[in-house]
Amino acid sequence: MNKLLLESGKYLNPSGEAVSGDIGIENGKILFCGVKPAGWQADEVIDCHNSFTTPGFVNAHTHAAMTLFRSYADDMALLDWLQQKVWPAEAKLVAEDVYWGTQLAIAEMLASGTTAFADMYFFMDQVAKACMETGMRASLSRGLIEADGPQQDQRFEENEQLFVDYHGAADGRITVMLGPHAPYTCPPECMKKVVAMAERLGAEIHVHLAETQWEVDQSMKKYGKSPVAVLNELGVFERGAMAAHCVWVSPEDIEILAAKKVRVVHNPASNMKLASGAAPVAAMLAAGVTVALGTDGATSNNNLDMLEEVRLASFLQKLNRMDPTVLPTRQVLALATQGGAAALGQADSLGKIAPGYKADLAIFNTTAPHWWPQHDLASMLAYAANAADVSHTLVDGRVLYRNGEFTTLDIEKVKAEAGARGLRLVK
Amino acid sequence: MNKLLLESGKYLNPSGEAVSGDIGIENGKILFCGVKPAGWQADEVIDCHNSFTTPGFVNAHTHAAMTLFRSYADDMALLDWLQQKVWPAEAKLVAEDVYWGTQLAIAEMLASGTTAFADMYFFMDQVAKACMETGMRASLSRGLIEADGPQQDQRFEENEQLFVDYHGAADGRITVMLGPHAPYTCPPECMKKVVAMAERLGAEIHVHLAETQWEVDQSMKKYGKSPVAVLNELGVFERGAMAAHCVWVSPEDIEILAAKKVRVVHNPASNMKLASGAAPVAAMLAAGVTVALGTDGATSNNNLDMLEEVRLASFLQKLNRMDPTVLPTRQVLALATQGGAAALGQADSLGKIAPGYKADLAIFNTTAPHWWPQHDLASMLAYAANAADVSHTLVDGRVLYRNGEFTTLDIEKVKAEAGARGLRLVK
Numbered sequence: 001m002n003k004l005l006l007e008s009g010k011y012l013n014p015s016g017e018a019v020s021g022d023i024g025i026e027n028g029k030i031l032f033c034g035v036k037p038a039g040w041q042a043d044e045v046i047d048c049h050n051s052f053t054t055p056g057f058v059n060a061h062t063h064a065a066m067t068l069f070r071s072y073a074d075d076m077a078l079l080d081w082l083q084q085k086v087w088p089a090e091a092k093l094v095a096e097d098v099y100w101g102t103q104l105a106i107a108e109m110l111a112s113g114t115t116a117f118a119d120m121y122f123f124m125d126q127v128a129k130a131c132m133e134t135g136m137r138a139s140l141s142r143g144l145i146e147a148d149g150p151q152q153d154q155r156f157e158e159n160e161q162l163f164v165d166y167h168g169a170a171d172g173r174i175t176v177m178l179g180p181h182a183p184y185t186c187p188p189e190c191m192k193k194v195v196a197m198a199e200r201l202g203a204e205i206h207v208h209l210a211e212t213q214w215e216v217d218q219s220m221k222k223y224g225k226s227p228v229a230v231l232n233e234l235g236v237f238e239r240g241a242m243a244a245h246c247v248w249v250s251p252e253d254i255e256i257l258a259a260k261k262v263r264v265v266h267n268p269a270s271n272m273k274l275a276s277g278a279a280p281v282a283a284m285l286a287a288g289v290t291v292a293l294g295t296d297g298a299t300s301n302n303n304l305d306m307l308e309e310v311r312l313a314s315f316l317q318k319l320n321r322m323d324p325t326v327l328p329t330r331q332v333l334a335l336a337t338q339g340g341a342a343a344l345g346q347a348d349s350l351g352k353i354a355p356g357y358k359a360d361l362a363i364f365n366t367t368a369p370h371w372w373p374q375h376d377l378a379s380m381l382a383y384a385a386n387a388a389d390v391s392h393t394l395v396d397g398r399v400l401y402r403n404g405e406f407t408t409l410d411i412e413k414v415k416a417e418a419g420a421r422g423l424r425l426v427k
Numbered sequence: 428m429n430k431l432l433l434e435s436g437k438y439l440n441p442s443g444e445a446v447s448g449d450i451g452i453e454n455g456k457i458l459f460c461g462v463k464p465a466g467w468q469a470d471e472v473i474d475c476h477n478s479f480t481t482p483g484f485v486n487a488h489t490h491a492a493m494t495l496f497r498s499y500a501d502d503m504a505l506l507d508w509l510q511q512k513v514w515p516a517e518a519k520l521v522a523e524d525v526y527w528g529t530q531l532a533i534a535e536m537l538a539s540g541t542t543a544f545a546d547m548y549f550f551m552d553q554v555a556k557a558c559m560e561t562g563m564r565a566s567l568s569r570g571l572i573e574a575d576g577p578q579q580d581q582r583f584e585e586n587e588q589l590f591v592d593y594h595g596a597a598d599g600r601i602t603v604m605l606g607p608h609a610p611y612t613c614p615p616e617c618m619k620k621v622v623a624m625a626e627r628l629g630a631e632i633h634v635h636l637a638e639t640q641w642e643v644d645q646s647m648k649k650y651g652k653s654p655v656a657v658l659n660e661l662g663v664f665e666r667g668a669m670a671a672h673c674v675w676v677s678p679e680d681i682e683i684l685a686a687k688k689v690r691v692v693h694n695p696a697s698n699m700k701l702a703s704g705a706a707p708v709a710a711m712l713a714a715g716v717t718v719a720l721g722t723d724g725a726t727s728n729n730n731l732d733m734l735e736e737v738r739l740a741s742f743l744q745k746l747n748r749m750d751p752t753v754l755p756t757r758q759v760l761a762l763a764t765q766g767g768a769a770a771l772g773q774a775d776s777l778g779k780i781a782p783g784y785k786a787d788l789a790i791f792n793t794t795a796p797h798w799w800p801q802h803d804l805a806s807m808l809a810y811a812a813n814a815a816d817v818s819h820t821l822v823d824g825r826v827l828y829r830n831g832e833f834t835t836l837d838i839e840k841v842k843a844e845a846g847a848r849g850l851r852l853v854k
Contacts, residue, residue: 067799071806075755108796272742273810275751302810303797311735312742315699319743324702328502368815369535370730372494372842373849379498383700383729388795388815415799422800 002027002043004397005036006363009048010377012055014338014352016330018377023053025359028171028396033353046392046399050367052377054333055351056115056360056393057306058340061206061244061265061294063121065093065101067108068422070298078212078274086299089425097421098123102130104418107411108304110136110401112387113362115394118242118265118294118344120179120206124158128166131174134408135400137360139242139344140166141179141206146190156197163201173396175344177242182208183227184215188234195235204240204345207231210253211245212276228253237262242343244294246284247277254280254287263290263343266335268312270296278320281313282327292343293336305387310336314382329382359397364389429454429470431824432463433790436475437804439482441765441779443757445804450480452786455598455823460780473819473826477794479804481760482778483542483787483820484733485767488633488671488692488721490548492520492528494535495849497725505639505701513726516852524848525550529557531845534838535731537563537828539814540789542821544731545669545692545721545771547606547633551585555593558601561835562827564787566669566771567593568606568633573617583624590628600823602771604669609635610654611642615661622662631667631772634658637680638672639703655680664689669770671721673711674704681707685714690770693762695739697723705747708740709754719770720763732814737763741809756809786824791816 006023011033013019021034024042031040073085098121109117116137119127124142131138142159146152159178167176178201180186180194186207198205210216210227219227228249231237237260244265246257257264266279284291293309295301310332317327341351349358366377370384393401400408433450438460440446448461451469458467500512525548536544543564546554551569558565569586573579586605594603605628607613607621613634625632637643637654646654655676658664664687671692673684684691693706711718720736722728741759745751768778776785793804797811820828827835 067796070797070800070802071811072802074803074806074810075752077751081751104796104799111796269742272746273751275745275749275753277749278746298811302807303813305797305813308738312739315696315739316746318702319699319705322702322704324504324508324700325502326702367842369494369531369538369838369842370497370732372531373497373846375497375499375849375853376501379501380729383501384498384725386730386732386813386815388813411796415794415796419800422802426802 003041005042005045006048006053007045009051009053011053011353012333012378012381014354016333016378018052023353025397028359028398030353030355030357030359032355046363048363050365051391052364052366052381053353054113054362054364054381055337055353056362056395057113057336058292058344058351059109059114059117059295059304059306060242060292060340060343061267061296062105062117062119062304063297064105064117064119064127065098065121066297066299067104067304068097068101068418068425070302072299072422072426074302092425093123095123095126097425099126099130100414100417100421102127103134103409103414105298105304106130106134106136107406107409107414110393110406111390112305112307113364113390113393114304114306115360115362116340116344116350118206124162125165128162128169128174132170135395135398137173137395139175139177139206141177144178144180144190144194145185146187152190156193160197160201163203167203171396177204177206179206182211182215183230184218188230191231191234191236198239202239204242205236206242207236207244209243209246210248213248216248226250226253228256232256232260240345245271245276245279247271247279249280254284254289257284258287258289261290263292265292265294265343266313267294267296268309268316270300272312272316274300278316281317282321290339290342291335292339306336307385307387310382329379333378333382359394361394362390363392365391430468432469432472433475433480434472436478436480438480438780439760439805439808441781443760443805445479450780452824455786455825457780457782457784457786459782473790475790477792478818479791479793479808480780481540481789481791481808482764482780483789483822484540484763485719485771485778486536486541486544486722486731486733487669487719487767487770488694488723489532489544489546489731490724491532491544491546491554492525492548493724493726494531494731495524495528495845495852497729499726499849499853501729519852520550522550522553524852526553526557527841527844527848529554530561530836530841532725532731533557533561533563534833534836534841537820537833538817539732539734540791540817540820541731541733542787542789543767543771543777545633551589552592555589555596555601559597562822562825564600564822566602566604566633568604571605571607571617571621572612573614579617583620587624587628590630594630598823604631604633606633609638609642610657611645615657618658618661618663625666629666631669632663633669634663634671636670636673637675640675643675653677653680655683659683659687667772672698672703672706674698674706676707681711681714681716684711685716688717690717690719692719692721692770693740694721694723695736695743697727699739699743701727705743708744709748717766717769718762719766733763734812734814737809756806760805760809786821788821789817790819792818
């Protein structure tokens with residue numbers, strides 16, 4: 001299907017306004033939006049009379065296969081949770097578990113309007129395989145943690161092999177970054193190796209940064225510097241970096257993030273559920289930092305619903321600043337779309353409904369009661385809509401989700417496999 | 428339909444565990460849950476193999492007809508928002524607007540598993556009419572604000588008439604409280620009249636209380652006392668009271684709320700969106716205060732999705748206390764069900780799936796990807812589920828919502844009427 005017409009709907013334009021018009025898609029890209037050129041003929045038409053089309057959401061930080069542990073352990077102190085629950089369960093993971101857990105995550109993301117995700121986990125070739133097969137877009141990185149010699153080397157080799165095999169694969173749908181887990185799990189010597197590899201390969205970096213107050217305290221004690229300053233001095237930000245969380249950042253840290261064009265990924269649900277804190281998103285945006293949104297893994301969320309992150313990001317920032325004008329509708333929607341595209345280093349081709357951009361789109365059905373009266377569709381998307389309103393999700397102009405059906409994955413098999421594997425892993 | 432069987436599903440039991448079993452309903456009440464008695468024969472069966480049934484949510488504080496102004500004005504400072512947007516639009520309301528706005532709200536609530544709501548607005552006979560017609564359960568109050576003589580008298584008369592006409596109507600489905608708006612809009616002289624009327628009628632009170640820091644500061648300046656202390660001295664809490672918000676309450680205030688058995692209604696989305704603050708819910712619960720959840724009006728939310736309030740209540744409290752163990756799954760689900768029932772003064776008949784309780788139920792379809800793997804259904808309900816997973820909503824054992832269809836309201840007419848009226852009101 002080369003030429004697709006989304007007919008007579010409304011869509012979110014790049015300035016965040018809901019406007020009326022057709023959207024024409026050809027060879028995976030948006031050819032026009034607004035008025036259909038005379039003579040252009042679609043192969044397939046989607047009736048959008050009762051629809052609002054938006055750029056697909058970019059889930060800029062997750063651990064997709066952790067869907068396997070969704071709701072297995074909640075309401076626990078962070079270290080108890082990791083040591084008693086998450087790590088022992090993860091230790092049992094085999095490659096096929098990650099494949100099926102990722103398929104489940106992709107299904108959930110597609111059903112809720114997400115068209116791309118940035119993943120950091122292990123058995124990443126399985127994640128790549130799941131993306132190749134389902135048509136999903138992703139930026140992949142292998143989590144790198146300091147360990148005894150051979151084990152650490154193997155992880156580095158895996159990330160390098162992933163880069164060689166998949167960076168730019170599937171017509172650019174899959175890209176690869178290096179994934180040093182965090183400053184406290186990948187200390188300076190380890191981080192230097194990552195930077196060297198990044199330089200050698202020309203790779204960007206995906207890292208967890210300044211997630212908890214403990215991390216900052218520990219860094220100050222050990223190095224006399226904040227985690228942001230430590231990574232900056234090690235050169236981690238020199239070739240392009242995406243930093244998840246950045247909850248505990250000082251004004252000086254924010255200056256560094258802005259100067260080094262680090263793309264920050266805000267994960268409000270995870271930060272609230274784990275009681276990590278409230279990231280100073282408004283201050284980072286004011287300083288010119290690029291901010292995207294992410295769900296984090298399904299164990300600390302417990303879903304992959306980006307619309308929930310949109311709402312939470314705005315609400316949390318309003319509360320944190322005690323100012324209801326902060327992070328208004330249009331700005332917070334831009335974080336989940338344009339901000340996500342920028343986080344993935346693809347701001348020129350993703351995240352906007354505009355001619356020439358890749359046709360990664362979510363179509364929301366606006367007939368449910370919570371979409372009425374239709375005073376302002378963009379506001380309703382941010383504050384009233386439900387992820388289940390998504391009727392179609394397209395990546396590269398290909399319909400991957402349509403009215404509850406997945407066109408590229410066998411959802412019953414995915415649920416059966418992921419369901420059984422999830423239960424086995426926690427036994 | 429007198430005898431209804433929810434067959435072979437799982438349900439949330441009163442301790443917050445997901446258990447397997449049948450639920451039998453007879454004459455609007457739960458007759459049994461667990462094992463079907465030999466010989467009992469249902470008139471209608473709902474197949475619950477892929478379902479999780481919960482007590483219907485109680486939305487314990489809203490202004491239902493404000494759906495008409497949903498997403499009309501957002502991201503504004505509170506006073507600008509009220510003075511420039513909300514009040515001028517409300518001034519144009521006629522009775523039929525409130526009727527259709529309430530029908531829209533009821534549709535939205537039923538579609539998201541809410542079976543009862545506590546409303547404070549005006550033209551409340553229209554709200555009662557909408558509840559009578561749709562089969563919804565509600566506790567109604569007429570907003571009382573100090574005004575010039577005759578206007579104030581009329582409002583008091585309307586609340587009294589509402590009580591006389593509707594308290595206990597529809598087999599107890601509709602109850603009526605008095606609705607003094609707030610300490611700052613209904614100052615002591617006005618509040619005394621409310622208390623006198625409450626005593627005369629034997630009515631309970633629904634009030635906004637300690638919503639903003641401004642309210643507390645102003646009360647301290649004017650009366651040398653907190654709003655809670657002021658209302659307590661005026662006798663507002665003596666006959667049973669439901670207090671919305673209670674964001675800015677001191678330890679002494681909390682002692683009063685506990686001692687006077689005031690039912691606090693926490694509205695996390697509204698409190699965050701308006702940047703009112705984070706209510707000390709954990710401290711109130713620890714002090715023995717009954718806490719329920721509410722959405723507030725759709726202008727400050729912007730939907731009536733109680734599952735969103737459940738999640739936000741837990742997340743916000745974890746963040747506020749910097750403790751991920753606070754307000755765990757089972758406790759926060761109880762606030763939205765048992766807490767709501769208690770807020771309405773109906774803890775003995777509502778809010779639990781147990782024999783003898785009214786059959787106000789929400790049935791969640793658990794087939795969507797975000798319900799897998801099924802480690803813990805109660806946790807998934809609180810942290811992963813989506814309001815659109817609701818397949819059936821029952822009030823008094825009557826199915827009011829079934830797989831996207833409303834059995835007692837004409838949704839297309841409701842959307843058309845509310846849609847047109849909403850647009851007219853903001854012109």
